[in-house]
Amino acid sequence: MKIAVFTRDGTELCPFFEANAFSVFARDDGGFRVEREEPFAPVAPAAPYELRERVSALLPLIEDCEILAGGALSGLAFTVFDRAGLHIFEIGELNDTVLFDMISEIISVGETAQMREKIIRDAKPAPTGTDGVYYLDLVLLQTECPEVSSKKAMREFLENTPFTELHLVCRHIPPWIEGDDDYQIDARPKDGDVYAVIRKRSC
Numbered sequence: 001m002k003i004a005v006f007t008r009d010g011t012e013l014c015p016f017f018e019a020n021a022f023s024v025f026a027r028d029d030g031g032f033r034v035e036r037e038e039p040f041a042p043v044a045p046a047a048p049y050e051l052r053e054r055v056s057a058l059l060p061l062i063e064d065c066e067i068l069a070g071g072a073l074s075g076l077a078f079t080v081f082d083r084a085g086l087h088i089f090e091i092g093e094l095n096d097t098v099l100f101d102m103i104s105e106i107i108s109v110g111e112t113a114q115m116r117e118k119i120i121r122d123a124k125p126a127p128t129g130t131d132g133v134y135y136l137d138l139v140l141l142q143t144e145c146p147e148v149s150s151k152k153a154m155r156e157f158l159e160n161t162p163f164t165e166l167h168l169v170c171r172h173i174p175p176w177i178e179g180d181d182d183y184q185i186d187a188r189p190k191d192g193d194v195y196a197v198i199r200k201r202s203c
Contacts, residue, residue: 001103002026002035004062004086005094006070010037013094015072017043022062031096038062048076055080062086067102120145123153125166132164139169139193150174158183158198166198 003026006019022038038061043054055077062068068081069089081088089102123141125134134157141148150170154177158166171193177183187196 001067001106002065003032003067003069003099003102004038004065005091006068006073007094010039013071013091016070016077017045019043019070022058024062024065025099032099043077051076052080059084067106069098069102116145120148123148124157125154125161125163125168128167132162133167134161134163134165135167137169139171151176164199168194168196168198170194170196 002024004022004024005013006016007021007023008014008018010021010023020039020042022040024035024038025032026035040058040061043051043058045051046054059080066085066087067089068086069091072090073081073088078088087102087106091098091102119141123145125136127133128135136153138150138153141153151174154166154168154174157163158177169190173185173187173194173196177198178185182201184199184201185196186199187194189195
């Protein structure tokens, strides 16, 4: 994971519009080394179209980098680098600890994203220790992943899984279940939420 740091003259951290070089860092024996310097003509603020072209012209200099760091970077210049897929950091000093911290943060964010993807992918009632009895804490699930609707978490399960009881913790009984005559629902309040036992009615 290479890091491009924009500087003035390859040494001084500065705002992007004062920079005239990228220092590209790579891992080396437990630390980092400057793999190369990429000088460029400073980018002056300009009309949006012209500024976008000038910043975009710098991308080939750091196309092998995943991280861009330096002083202040905002506005259209930030947008161009962000859309190029770079992780952008504003830093106040330049040393191995700062470089390691940036990589660690990206790895942590990536792991969190993978965990969320797994939670969403596996969002469905889980079997309990009793045959035919399943459990889902919809409140906890939607706290972790608000984008998961009750239908996404339960509809396929209700339609395709043989079950005798579904024990459900929710803020309210989903209307699409409550209004379906195929289900018998016994519900009671519990700790500010609703604890419901859902059973399929006999045909």
